[in-house]
Amino acid sequence: MKDMSLVMKEAHRLTKEIKKEFPNVDYKLQLGICMSYLLNGEGENEMVELEGTEKQVKWALDIRKEILEIATKNNLKRTLEVIKKEEKAVFFIDNFKFATSKILDAYKKFECAFKFEMKLEEIETFKKYGW
Structure with a gap:
């Protein structure tokens, strides 16, 4: 089972990126799409961004x-x-x-x-x- 708080954070991050690029997009609708995308495993192969200098x-x-x-x-x-x-x-x-x-x-x-x-x-x- 996926950690929902991590899914929500990632969904919000993706939604913000999309909203920045496409300002006319409805935030709530896009958030739902991003959550569905992440929960269905579509984002599994992506790697996290690295932290450091x-x-x-x-x-x-x-x-x-x-x-x-x-x-x-x-x-x-x-x-x-x-x-x-x-x-x-x-x-x-x-x-x-x-x-x-x-x-x-x-x-x-x-x-x-x-x-x-x-x-x-x-x-x-x-x-x-x-x-």
């Missing part, structure tokens, strides 16, 4: 792009989920700075991403059994 965000966007390619290509589902939802630029820099390395080959980059996926699986298992 301008330099951090720029670097994190490059990192996120690389990790998305690696995770998608190798079907690392948990990693994809985390990457799409993470808001902090520092998270990408701390966990995946290897992704933009010119020295590491594709296999080494995959290996690092795979280790992150296994860490997520381990955490999920611990939570499942209450450890």
Whole structure:
């Protein structure tokens, strides 16, 4: 089940953007359309905007792009989920700075991403059994 407060915030954000671009749009009607769009999963693949300094965000966007390619290509589902939802630029820099390395080959980059996926699986298992 989706967190309704997050859905409402995102629906309002989208509605404001649309209203700014198209001033004649009825706000309440557009809000309902945006909520429907979000609740039906249409917005699921969009990633959140990153927070941090301008330099951090720029670097994190490059990192996120690389990790998305690696995770998608190798079907690392948990990693994809985390990457799409993470808001902090520092998270990408701390966990995946290897992704933009010119020295590491594709296999080494995959290996690092795979280790992150296994860490997520381990955490999920611990939570499942209450450890």
